[in-house]
Amino acid sequence: MAHEVEHRTLARYLEDNQLKHTKQREAILDVFLEVSGHITSEDLYQRVRDSHPQIGHTTVYRTMKLLCEAGLAHEHNFDGTTRYEIAHEHHDHLVCTRCGKIIEFECEMIESAQEKIAARYDFRVLRHRHELYGHCGKCQEELAT
Amino acid sequence: MAHEVEHRTLARYLEDNQLKHTKQREAILDVFLEVSGHITSEDLYQRVRDSHPQIGHTTVYRTMKLLCEAGLAHEHNFDGTTRYEIAHEHHDHLVCTRCGKIIEFECEMIESAQEKIAARYDFRVLRHRHELYGHCGKCQEELAT
DNA sequence: ATAGATGCAAATGTTTTGCAGGAAA
DNA sequence: TTTCCTGCAAAACATTTGCATCTAT
Numbered sequence: 001m002a003h004e005v006e007h008r009t010l011a012r013y014l015e016d017n018q019l020k021h022t023k024q025r026e027a028i029l030d031v032f033l034e035v036s037g038h039i040t041s042e043d044l045y046q047r048v049r050d051s052h053p054q055i056g057h058t059t060v061y062r063t064m065k066l067l068c069e070a071g072l073a074h075e076h077n078f079d080g081t082t083r084y085e086i087a088h089e090h091h092d093h094l095v096c097t098r099c100g101k102i103i104e105f106e107c108e109m110i111e112s113a114q115e116k117i118a119a120r121y122d123f124r125v126l127r128h129r130h131e132l133y134g135h136c137g138k139c140q141e142e143l144a145t
Numbered sequence: 146m147a148h149e150v151e152h153r154t155l156a157r158y159l160e161d162n163q164l165k166h167t168k169q170r171e172a173i174l175d176v177f178l179e180v181s182g183h184i185t186s187e188d189l190y191q192r193v194r195d196s197h198p199q200i201g202h203t204t205v206y207r208t209m210k211l212l213c214e215a216g217l218a219h220e221h222n223f224d225g226t227t228r229y230e231i232a233h234e235h236h237d238h239l240v241c242t243r244c245g246k247i248i249e250f251e252c253e254m255i256e257s258a259q260e261k262i263a264a265r266y267d268f269r270v271l272r273h274r275h276e277l278y279g280h281c282g283k284c285q286e287e288l289a290t
Numbered sequence: 291a292t293a294g295a296t297g298c299a300a301a302t303g304t305t306t307t308g309c310a311g312g313a314a315a
Numbered sequence: 316t317t318t319c320c321t322g323c324a325a326a327a328c329a330t331t332t333g334c335a336t337c338t339a340t
Contacts, residue, residue: 056297077225094268113254122282123239130275137267201322
């Protein structure tokens with residue numbers, strides 16, 4: 001079994017919460033980690049069925065919610081459809097709308113400005129999304145010709 | 146009729162596109178401008194029915210799409226629910242995930258930091274989305290009790 | 291043995307679509 | 316009178332829930 005660290009994290013979470021360690025949960029976690037992108041519940045369900053045809057969609061939903069609670073996955077709602085991504089350090093995105101290239105960035109200055117904004121409105125920030133859409137350098141050159 | 150400028154803008158859009166000027170479209174635009182917040186389709190539908198009980202939900206959806214095309218409204222998807230807001234200058238959002246309150250903010254510092262990031266990656270930003278999710282002051286108090 | 295998990299089917303909630311009748315041009 | 320619009324009902328999706336059954340502990 002690949003992704004041993006994540007499976008151990010799941011096991012610990014299940015034990016800590018008196019939840020049960022089932023084949024379905026293992027299988028879904030494995031497929032989720034394998035695809036390693038932003039995946040919808042439906043896509044995940046289809047892929048899980050390739051190797052485990054008896055697993056239902058309901059279980060995929062319930063397991064993904066569990067993985068989010070265990071800190072292994074993040075849920076992201078993009079244009080009305082929920083997508084899951086593997087949890088990792090926070091970052092934001094530059095998205096090229098022409099070639100689809102995605103660049104990750106982090107910015108201390110923006111993070112601290114966010115804190116100031118939140119304080120001004122007496123708001124406690126739990127998470128955020130920040131995406132810049134536009135054209136990458138290569139696409140700018142290609143458009144200039 | 147209040148909001149004459151917007152109604153004239155709608156009228157022009159309809160004429161320019163050989164679309165028809167109906168009571169329903171007027172009524173929905175009026176209610177939308179009156180509430181002047183971030184409103185869901187369902188909320189809008191309920192309010193429209195107070196004064197125009199015969200108008201259907203379908204027409205609300207279709208009209209809001211039209212208002213977006215006419216540049217009078219903007220559609221936003223916050224955590225899976227679509228909300229409409231009156232089109233105006235760019236701003237970002239603080240979204241309370243407990244009570245649903247939405248606060249708009251603008252921040253020069255963040256805008257200029259975005260420009261620096263973009264320059265660093267040789268990226269030309271055309272638009273962006275920036276949302277901070279968390280708890281508003283009132284909800285923080287309620288949670289503390 | 292028993293608390294918890296599963297999978298089906300049905301319910302829910304949101305948005306879209308087909309269609310026949312109705313209104314604006 | 317022709318084209319577009321409306322409202323209903325039904326469809327289309329995405330997600331959740333009730334429940335009887337099964338399984339890990």
